[in-house]
Each structure stands twice: as structure tokens, then as C-alpha cells.
Amino acid sequence: MNSQTSKQARFSLMMLMQYFTRGAWFVTLGTYLGKTLEQPGTFIGFSFSLFGIGAIISPFFVGMIADRFFPTQKVLGVLNIGAGTLMLLLSQVTDPTTFIWTLFVYCIVYTPTEALSNSVVFHHLPRRFFAYVRLFGTIGWVFAGLAVNMILGRFVVNVEATAVPLVMSAVASVVLGLYNFTLPSTPVKNGGEKIGIKEVLGLEALSLLKERSFTVFLGASLLIGIPIQMYFAFFNMFLNDIGVENVASKMSLGQVSEAAFMVFVPLLIGKVGLKWMMTLGLAFWSLRYFMFAGISVNAEFLIIFSILIHGACYDFFNVTGSIYVDLKAGERYRSAAQGLFMLVFLGLGKFFGSNLAGLISEWHPSVSAEQLYDWSGIFNTTGIITAIVTVMFVLSFHDRQKYDLDKVNG
Structure with a gap:
């Protein structure tokens, strides 16, 4: 296997795991909040809106800090392990205020990882390969949905209304973070250009x-x-x-x-x-x-x-x-x-x-x-x-x- 093919395979696995971690909890969160924690629709809507806040803040982190001071694969590793830890904490929280603040911090930590994952791929592979690598992100999301019902559902009754998918996401995120450290180095941008x-x-x-x-x-x-x-x-x-x-x-x-x-x-x-x-x-x-x-x-x-x-x-x-x-x-x-x-x-x-x-x-x-x-x-x-x-x-x-x-x- 040549170097480019090897990199494509490794980044495809990274992308699969990246979107598995979000797909594991994103679809079932509303059911968990509404049925188990018995929160109103406005609370559910606000919970999902926190991802939007993360998307607004993310460009600052990616463009002005992350890939200008630290190797990108290491930043990804730290963020994904941090996100996994926060998701594990979130799965144990039932107090509404604590839940919102924990989810808010999680979104701030997790959201930059999707853009940084793209950045790593673009650095190491020709652009024409990106679509094929990104396809594995979609596959990862599909696998997460199947895993909730076909694997977790065998052991947990009404699993989509529980915090178990959040735990699965947390474990996958930590594993992904450790895997990120093994990826080819994506060096700091030293162009000196101010952004x-x-x-x-x-x-x-x-x-x-x-x-x-x-x-x-x-x-x-x-x-x-x-x-x-x-x-x-x-x-x-x-x-x-x-x-x-x-x-x-x-x-x-x-x-x-x-x-x-x-x-x-x-x-x-x-x-x-x-x-x-x-x-x-x-x-x-x-x-x-x-x-x-x-x-x-x-x-x-x-x-x-x-x-x-x-x-x-x-x-x-x-x-x-x-x-x-x-x-x-x-x-x-x-x-x-x-x-x-x-x-x-x-x-x-x-x-x-x-x-x-x-x-x-x-x-x-x-x-x-x-x-x-x-x-x-x-x-x-x-x-x-x-x-x-x-x-x-x-x-x-x-x-x-x-x-x-x-x-x-x-």
C-alpha cells in the first residue's frame, strides 16, 4: 500500500469515527430530554441551538488559535478526548441548568473538530480525494444509528429514551482522540500572516x-x-x-x-x-x-x-x-x-x-x-x-x- 493510499485509508477511518461520535447522540437527544427528563419543547430547542453557538465560536478557534500554534492532529486529539469526557459527564446529569451548561461547553469543545478534520485531510491529500474520505463520515453516522438499535437495543429497553447513546458517543470520542495522535503530522502554519x-x-x-x-x-x-x-x-x-x-x-x-x-x-x-x-x-x-x-x-x-x-x-x-x-x-x-x-x-x-x-x-x-x-x-x-x-x-x-x-x- 503506497503512502497516499495509506493516508486515505487512515483519514477515512478518522472521518468515520468523527461523525459516529455525533450521530450516536444527536438524533436521540430530543427523545431523551422529552420522555425521560420530561423537559418542554423550548428546552429541547434551546439544547440543540447550542450547537449553533459552537459553530459561531468555532471559526475563531480554528482560524486564530488551533492550526497556527499547535499541530492539528494533536489539537484534534485533545479536543476529542475532552469532548468525550464532557459527554460522559452529560450522560449522568439530570438537573436542567447543569445539563445546559455541560452541553454548552461540550459544543464549544466538539464543534471545531469537524473543521479541523477537514483541514487535516486537505493538507495531506489532493482535493479530489476529499469527497471519498468525507463519505466515510456519512457512513459513520449511519453506523451510529444502527448501533443504537441493533447493539445497545439488545441490552437496554427503549434505549433511545435513555442516556446510553450518550455514553456510547463518549467512549467513541475518547477512542477517536487517541487515534488522532497517531495520524500523520500536520505542522503549525508559520506563514506569519496575521488573521x-x-x-x-x-x-x-x-x-x-x-x-x-x-x-x-x-x-x-x-x-x-x-x-x-x-x-x-x-x-x-x-x-x-x-x-x-x-x-x-x-x-x-x-x-x-x-x-x-x-x-x-x-x-x-x-x-x-x-x-x-x-x-x-x-x-x-x-x-x-x-x-x-x-x-x-x-x-x-x-x-x-x-x-x-x-x-x-x-x-x-x-x-x-x-x-x-x-x-x-x-x-x-x-x-x-x-x-x-x-x-x-x-x-x-x-x-x-x-x-x-x-x-x-x-x-x-x-x-x-x-x-x-x-x-x-x-x-x-x-x-x-x-x-x-x-x-x-x-x-x-x-x-x-x-x-x-x-x-x-x-
Whole structure:
């Protein structure tokens, strides 16, 4: 096995473990908080919004501290071991205030690891290999969902409503941290170039906001956080609430479809264009929530189908959006523009989307003693909001510039 092949294999394992650690707890947390700790929807929404705060703070750590003073693989090792320790503590906490603060610190520690993992791969491998390595991250998330039901579920009754998935994540995170120390060295950047807040947060790209369509795109990127976070925070709880079995395993099919639909993105962009590709992504989110509203425990086909279109929802808007940002910014503002997009989409979008999802759930209390919420009302409301965002995007986004999608950007 040559050096490059060996590195690709090692980084693929790293990426698999990286997303296994988050997939192990992220999908089931809402069910654990709602059913076992008996917390309201606003608490659940706020808990998930902490990941958005982590995404906002992460660029400061990555861009200004981590890879400029310490070898990246060692930073990853320390952070992942720290994250695992915090997750283990979190699994033992039942007091709401202590839980929030522990989760907050965890998100601050964990969030930079995803960007740093990408950085390590880009340093050691040609860019064309990244997609293949990143695919193992999706596989890791799928494995985590399967492990919750197929392994932990054999020993723990109603495992998704317990803290056991958090413990599994903690153990995996510590193992990953130890593995990080064995990776090829990624040296400190010694270019001497100073990096300020403007560069880290992508504020240099604010000049792009002079164009109405780019501003509309960022607005849609912020608002799409509502259906995305509603899905991750409450859909697992919903399926468990109506009596569906092996929910985590079923939801892992969403990540499988995410990988599958990725193949169609460049093909469809060439057919329908950037605007209508992103519109399709928004429209699929709206359609999906109206489908959720009609789900019952016996509607197995509808459950599986609504999960499988996750890839169309996420890839058609998010991946196409990243391409649009790259084309719009050009070489001069490329990094800054992508940073601004991630700040809005992953940071502010997650924060506001999660909290609004929590509020929407509280607007629809249960109409029966058998369920925690009026799920049909929650999902119809989310579907209507997303439909309004879709219509506003279609009417307001008018970027008529022609882009060369085949051009290689240096």
C-alpha cells in the first residue's frame, strides 16, 4: 500500500469515527430530554441551538488559535478526548441548568473538530480525494444509528429514551482522540500572516450583500434552519411517541440518501440551474413536513419515504448553495464568502432554527394523554412556514448572471 493510499485509508477511518461520535447522540437527544427528563419543547430547542453557538465560536478557534500554534492532529486529539469526557459527564446529569451548561461547553469543545478534520485531510491529500474520505463520515453516522438499535437495543429497553447513546458517543470520542495522535503530522502554519476577526468570520465578503439575490439567498439559508432543526430535535421523539420501533436505524437512511443524492447535484444543476435547484431543496422540505403530518405507526412506507428524501432536501439547497457562493465570490472572496455562508447556515441558522422549533412545539400541546404533542399541528405549521420561505425565495431571487460550472477555480 503506497503512502497516499495509506493516508486515505487512515483519514477515512478518522472521518468515520468523527461523525459516529455525533450521530450516536444527536438524533436521540430530543427523545431523551422529552420522555425521560420530561423537559418542554423550548428546552429541547434551546439544547440543540447550542450547537449553533459552537459553530459561531468555532471559526475563531480554528482560524486564530488551533492550526497556527499547535499541530492539528494533536489539537484534534485533545479536543476529542475532552469532548468525550464532557459527554460522559452529560450522560449522568439530570438537573436542567447543569445539563445546559455541560452541553454548552461540550459544543464549544466538539464543534471545531469537524473543521479541523477537514483541514487535516486537505493538507495531506489532493482535493479530489476529499469527497471519498468525507463519505466515510456519512457512513459513520449511519453506523451510529444502527448501533443504537441493533447493539445497545439488545441490552437496554427503549434505549433511545435513555442516556446510553450518550455514553456510547463518549467512549467513541475518547477512542477517536487517541487515534488522532497517531495520524500523520500536520505542522503549525508559520506563514506569519496575521488573521483578524474579519477574515475568520468571512466579513470581507459583506460587499456581496449589495446584490439583492445574494442577500435573499443568505436569508433563506437562515430560515431553512427551522425545518432542519425541527427534524433533528423532534422527529425521533415523534416516531418513538407514536410507537415506531428502531427509529434511530430508520433515520440513518436519511444519511444514506444524502450520499446518494449528492451524485445528482451537478447533473441537475446543469439541467435546471442554480435558482431552481435551491428552490427544489426548499420545496422538498415543505413537502416533507406535510408528509410527516400524515404519518401513523402503521404508515411504514410513508415513514421510510419521508426519511429517504432527506438527501434531496439537504443536498439540493445546501450543496448547491455552497457552489453558488463559490461562483459568486470568485477567487478573491472565496474563503471569506464560504465562511459567511457557514456562519449564517450552521451558526445563526441552527441557533434561531432550534429555538423557533422549540417554540412551535409549545404552540401545539398534546390533544390526548397518549402523545407528548399535537404532532400534526407542529408539522403542518413547519410545512407552511417553509412553503412561505420557498415562495419568497422564488419571487425575490433574480440572479441572472451566467456561470461556467465546468471552470476549474485555482
